[in-house]
Amino acid sequence: MGDHTDKQREAYQMMQAEREKAARDKAGQSNADAEKLVSGHWGGSGDKSGAPVPAVTEEALAHNMSIAGQADIRIKDIKGQAATEVLHVNAGRPLREAIDFLAVHRIGLSLVIDANGALAGVLSERDVIRAIAEHGADALKLPIDAFMMVDVYTCSSNDRVADIAAVMSARHFRHVPIVDDGYLMGMVSASDIVKYLGTRRQG
Numbered sequence: 001m002g003d004h005t006d007k008q009r010e011a012y013q014m015m016q017a018e019r020e021k022a023a024r025d026k027a028g029q030s031n032a033d034a035e036k037l038v039s040g041h042w043g044g045s046g047d048k049s050g051a052p053v054p055a056v057t058e059e060a061l062a063h064n065m066s067i068a069g070q071a072d073i074r075i076k077d078i079k080g081q082a083a084t085e086v087l088h089v090n091a092g093r094p095l096r097e098a099i100d101f102l103a104v105h106r107i108g109l110s111l112v113i114d115a116n117g118a119l120a121g122v123l124s125e126r127d128v129i130r131a132i133a134e135h136g137a138d139a140l141k142l143p144i145d146a147f148m149m150v151d152v153y154t155c156s157s158n159d160r161v162a163d164i165a166a167v168m169s170a171r172h173f174r175h176v177p178i179v180d181d182g183y184l185m186g187m188v189s190a191s192d193i194v195k196y197l198g199t200r201r202q203g
Contacts, residue, residue, distance in 0.1 A: 099128055119177055120145070122149050131146070
């Protein structure tokens, strides 16, 4: 039991060291593009500016959408992140590269994309710590695929915003990947929905 705890502590310290090194390397540079992917257990609670994202509840969203007369708006109507803007790592690459990627961009989770451009899964700091705790330093040479989560909640471009917002509220998500026919099309966030509704009401 003690050896397992020591390995977990070592894994945590390694992640902290990577973060500190990345922070030093990036000193003086803007972090505006380091988009947080998900809040809560996926990390991140603000938009690109670092400002807090307004809470999106099913009740508040339904009220706002009713006022705006947009109860049937779809995800494709919301201006989210395009696929080319979403931070990701490539499936099949060694775990060490993923650790460096998370540290450099100062994020707690990254999408994993396969060679065909399809969403393969997600890799979080928790997955990294578990990998090192179980395999030690050898984990760094193993492929990302061995440790990533493959059960990822996604939406499609044609899904109703009200439905997706309800799931985001219930499961404490702030960002949801947009996947059509298995391929990553982009990302929609709670702040994207709030901004859209605010624009419609002002219009």
